[in-house]
Structure formats: C-alpha cells, structure tokens
Amino acid sequence: MNDLQPILAALSHKFLWLPVVIGVARLLMKWFSGPLQQKLMARMVAAATGPDAEEERDWEAILGMRWYRVLNFSLDLVLSIKLPTLADFLRAQVAHGEKGKELGAGTEGAKN
Secondary structure: OOOOHHHHHHHHHHOOOHHHHHHHHHHHHHHHHHHHHHHHHHHHHHHHHOOOHHHHHHHHHHHHOHHHHHHHHHHHHHHOOOOOOHHHHHHHHHHHHHHHHHHHHHHHHHHO
16 A cells, blocks of 8 residues: 555545535535436336337346446436446336235235
C-alpha cells in the first residue's frame, strides 16, 4: 500500500473535483432512478410471467451477459441506479410458477 500512496495522492490532488461531480450526479439521479427502476422491473416481471418463451430467453441472455453485469455494477456504484438482475428475473419466474400452482390447486379443489 505504501508503494501506491504517491500515486493515490497525485490522483486525489489532480481529480479533487471528481467526488463532487459524482455526488451531485447521484443526487440528481435520485429523482429519476426510482421510476426508471420500477419501469424496468415491471417489464422484466411481465416477460418472466408471460407466455412468450422466446422473450424469456432473450431476457435471461441479456441479464446474464458480462457487459450487463458491469453496467449494472457501474450504475449502482456511481449513480445508485439498480438495474434488474438475473436473480430478480429467476425470482419472478419462481413466484409466478408458485402462484400458478396455487391457482391450479385451488381450481382442482373446486372441481372435486
């Protein structure tokens, strides 16, 4: 760590404005991040619970790509924008499957 100290000191003096810019951007993005997150999650849940298997595969492919995970991490780190993850997508699929089973069990009980 002592070897990096001069480099870190030089960077902190040269880019002193960077934390201020990131802080201001995070504050401004708070107004937009909530509605953006809600819309993205709603689209993802609709795809996870919908009948279109091809759309599900497309979402799984995109959410599993390395560039998407890096983008998700970067946006969360810098601007506090949380994009949907593959775990969220799979959780929505499982929740929809359990609801379907419950509805199916409820209709079977009504038939008997």
